[in-house]
Amino acid sequence: MSLEQFKNRNVGTQNYVKLDLDHAPTDAWSQFKQVVKRTFQPELFVGLGVTLREMMNSLFRGKSHTTQYPFEKLPVSPRYRAIHDMLRLMESGNYRCIGCGLCEKICISDCISMETKYDENQRKEVSEYTINFGRCIFCGYCAEVCPELAIVHGGRYENASEQRASFSLFEDLLTPIDQLNLQQEYAGFGAISPNADENIKSTPLAY
Amino acid sequence: MDATMLPEVTAAGVIIKAVLILAVIAAIAGFGTYIERKILAFMQRRLGPQHVGPFGLLQLAADGIKLFTKEDIIPQHANKFIFAIAPVITAATAFIALAAVPVFPGFTVPFTDIYVPSIASDINVGILFVLGMMAAGLYGPLLAGMAQSNKWGIIGSARTAIQFLSYEVVTGLSILAPIMLVGSLSFVDFNTYQTDGVWLVVYQPVAFILFLIAGFAETNRTPFDLLEHEAEIISGYVTEYSGMRWGLFFIGEYANMITIGVIASVVFLGGYNDFWFIPGWIMIIAKIAFSFFFMLWVRASWPHIRPDQLMWLCWKVLMPLAVINILITGLVIMI
Ligand code: SF4
Ligand code: SF4
Numbered sequence: 314m315s316l317e318q319f320k321n322r323n324v325g326t327q328n329y330v331k332l333d334l335d336h337a338p339t340d341a342w343s344q345f346k347q348v349v350k351r352t353f354q355p356e357l358f359v360g361l362g363v364t365l366r367e368m369m370n371s372l373f374r375g376k377s378h379t380t381q382y383p384f385e386k387l388p389v390s391p392r393y394r395a396i397h398d399m400l401r402l403m404e405s406g407n408y409r410c411i412g413c414g415l416c417e418k419i420c421i422s423d424c425i426s427m428e429t430k431y432d433e434n435q436r437k438e439v440s441e442y443t444i445n446f447g448r449c450i451f452c453g454y455c456a457e458v459c460p461e462l463a464i465v466h467g468g469r470y471e472n473a474s475e476q477r478a479s480f481s482l483f484e485d486l487l488t489p490i491d492q493l494n495l496q497q498e499y500a501g502f503g504a505i506s507p508n509a510d511e512n513i514k515s516t517p518l519a520y
Numbered sequence: 521m522d523a524t525m526l527p528e529v530t531a532a533g534v535i536i537k538a539v540l541i542l543a544v545i546a547a548i549a550g551f552g553t554y555i556e557r558k559i560l561a562f563m564q565r566r567l568g569p570q571h572v573g574p575f576g577l578l579q580l581a582a583d584g585i586k587l588f589t590k591e592d593i594i595p596q597h598a599n600k601f602i603f604a605i606a607p608v609i610t611a612a613t614a615f616i617a618l619a620a621v622p623v624f625p626g627f628t629v630p631f632t633d634i635y636v637p638s639i640a641s642d643i644n645v646g647i648l649f650v651l652g653m654m655a656a657g658l659y660g661p662l663l664a665g666m667a668q669s670n671k672w673g674i675i676g677s678a679r680t681a682i683q684f685l686s687y688e689v690v691t692g693l694s695i696l697a698p699i700m701l702v703g704s705l706s707f708v709d710f711n712t713y714q715t716d717g718v719w720l721v722v723y724q725p726v727a728f729i730l731f732l733i734a735g736f737a738e739t740n741r742t743p744f745d746l747l748e749h750e751a752e753i754i755s756g757y758v759t760e761y762s763g764m765r766w767g768l769f770f771i772g773e774y775a776n777m778i779t780i781g782v783i784a785s786v787v788f789l790g791g792y793n794d795f796w797f798i799p800g801w802i803m804i805i806a807k808i809a810f811s812f813f814f815m816l817w818v819r820a821s822w823p824h825i826r827p828d829q830l831m832w833l834c835w836k837v838l839m840p841l842a843v844i845n846i847l848i849t850g851l852v853i854m855i
Contacts, residue, residue, distance in 0.1 A: 348837075360821040360822055363821065364820045376565060
């Protein structure tokens with residue numbers, strides 16, 4: 314089924330199926346007939362059959378719908394916006410953040426705060442970087458605006474913690490250096506689109 | 521079933537029996553909550569309680585601890601005395617009703633000659649007594665709802681009054697036809713009547729169905745659970761109750777379910793007679809268990825009905841059917 318028919322907003326032109334509502338009884342006799350028909354129709358027993366079938370399914374065929382949550386987890390979409398991650402450069406292992414401050418600027422709940430300084434090579438170095446998750450609304454703007462794909466959303470959605478600081482410091486968000494090979498690119502907000510290469514055009518130099 | 525063959529029933533035997541009924545039925549009623557949750561869960565393809573003890577069997581103990589240790593709140597403007605005793609009425613009437621129905625076969629206590637009878641008190645109007653006691657159980661929800669100064673409670677108790685009183689009529693009329701056939705009000709006579717293996721449900725299918733429907737209404741089970749239907753009136757008459765007082769309502773309700781199961785089994789389904797090679801006590805337990813399961817099964821499958829449909833069903837459908845059934849039974853007996 315294509316999505317086109319759902320985008321049609323002209324009410325009345327869609328292919329709606331009308332419910333068959335016209336046999337409401339009008340006189341006493343047809344009312345009586347309806348009662349008798351409903352009384353002797355086995356519909357209620359069909360209902361009993363359905364529940365019994367489902368009981369057999371869940372008891373003997375292992376078709377239970379329950380996910381036993383803390384022990385089993387459902388996969389989350391790669392585009393899911395949970396607690397942020399700070400990514401590293403794959404080649405050098407250095408953190409990607411260049412301290413440009415765009416994320417701090419765009420954050421609409423003003424919860425990113427960072428401090429930068431020049432290191433000995435006169436490169437920007439991030440000396441402080443925290444996200445206040447008590448205020449973050451997980452809008453994803455920071456990930457979208459980041460020019461280096463440094464701040465992204467990760468998959469940690471279990472936010473219960475004894476203190477907020479437990480996952481809001483730069484070091485906690487940063488990919489651990491020994492797990493660099495496991496680092497995954499984020500596919501969601503702000504990520505490079507799959508056909509990015511095709512969209513890049515060489516800059517016309519000859520005027 | 522010759523009464524002279526049985527040992528004499530002494531006071532000690534009756535007391536032991538009463539304690540047995542209290543202990544076992546209260547335990548079964550508690551266990552019933554576990555069964556209900558498990559079966560409903562399976563029918564909805566869930567798992568149900570499963571973390572306390574093996575297969576969640578000890579959930580019952582956990583719930584009991586919770587109920588006992590919960591704060592017992594009595595609302596400020598409630599009529600405190602009636603509020604406090606209303607749950608007791610429900611539970612007490614449910615258990616008193618069980619005094620006159622046969623639960624488990626009779627036996628003699630080992631090393632003594634105390635005979636514990638099958639029925640705590642085999643009065644010869646057993647059915648009337650049980651139905652009367654279950655009808656008196658109406659005062660539990662009724663007083664509870666009216667004493668708690670809560671509008672949901674008031675609506676709940678109003679519904680209690682109309683539902684229980686109306687369906688009392690259907691229960692009485694539907695069970696009248698088998699009583700006419702048997703010619704007695706004693707459960708033992710009903711049992712004896714069916715020793716030849718032909719269950720009364722064969723002669724009285726309409727009465728059986730009517731009795732089942734009315735039994736669902738009297739025990740406040742889906743599709744007639746209007747007294748405490750969450751979506752409409754919060755919890756109806758139990759809105760303000762907490763802790764063990766609330767638990768007493770629950771135990772009473774489950775004991776009533778068992779009583780209805782016992783009456784249906786003894787009156788219509790052949791009682792505790794042997795069936796082919798299966799001994800009678802297994803048969804009666806199987807029948808009661810099935811009727812209990814049936815109540816849960818229905819709860820998982822069917823939606824509940826509106827109060828006006830409830831009244832319509834009672835007075836315009838079930839009661840005329842019951843009266844016609846009695847008329848026909850009477851005619852057949854006369855001819
Ligand atoms: S997700 Fe939104 S609110 Fe949260 S830190 Fe990023 S920009 Fe701020
Ligand atoms: S936008 Fe990206 S590169 Fe710029 S400061 Fe934020 S995380 Fe670092």
